[in-house]
């Protein structure tokens with residue numbers, strides 16, 4: 596496994612306690628070190644504004660840039676922007692594009708260990724009626740998916756964060772070449788991700804929502820994985836897969852009720 600990580604990701608930070616803070620990276624790094632996986636670590640390249648504009652509107656990107664330059668503020672009730680958010684967000688997006696390129700070159704697992712997160716960020720910011728941006732700035736998974744699409748055609752995104760990836764769905768709604776499979780807890784933030792949301796006209800079937808009941812456990816996820824996710828992957832046979840890997844379905848995480856363990 597190769598890891599793309601930069602200290603600049605810690606520059607996106609709250610003034611006082613907030614669940615999305617730099618400590619998340621420190622905990623992840625600690626866990627990787629304990630498992631002897633903190634070996635191939637590289638500094639990612641920074642994305643250009645033009646890369647971000649392939650995913651987000653100019654108005655939204657300029658808004659984030661302006662807010663970041665003027666210091667700290669909350670963009671909505673959940674989501675903050677700080678002085679170094681702009682640099683962190685561009686680098687997070689660059690890391691995501693880079694892992695996609697690396698995966699096409701050599702078969703392996705590439706981890707973009709990044710902040711700020713992205714899957715709730717849609718084309719113009721808040722997506723599909725969500726009340727907030729849910730801590731997200733730029734949609735990093737979308738950056739990886741577009742990079743893969745340019746080079747390899749059909750793309751699969753698997754999003755197993757406990758919340759629905761509404762931003763990702765918004766961005767690729769009409770794009771039948773981007774298959775987005777989303778496992779999430781039913782009935783919580785951001786409110787979207789119903790099984791009937793299947794993609795826009797001409798892209799029907801490319802969006803596969805798998806809302807899971809509250810308190811789902813490992814065996815529930817394994818069942819869905821074996822019965823639905825794996826057959827789809829076998830059918831499509833993608834060259835690489837983007838995994839939008841939020842770990843908040845882990846038991847005791849506190850943001851949701853799922854009870855996944857490290858057992859599998």
Ligand SMILES: [Zn+2]
Pocket residue numbers: 756757758841843
């Ligand atoms: Zn989440």
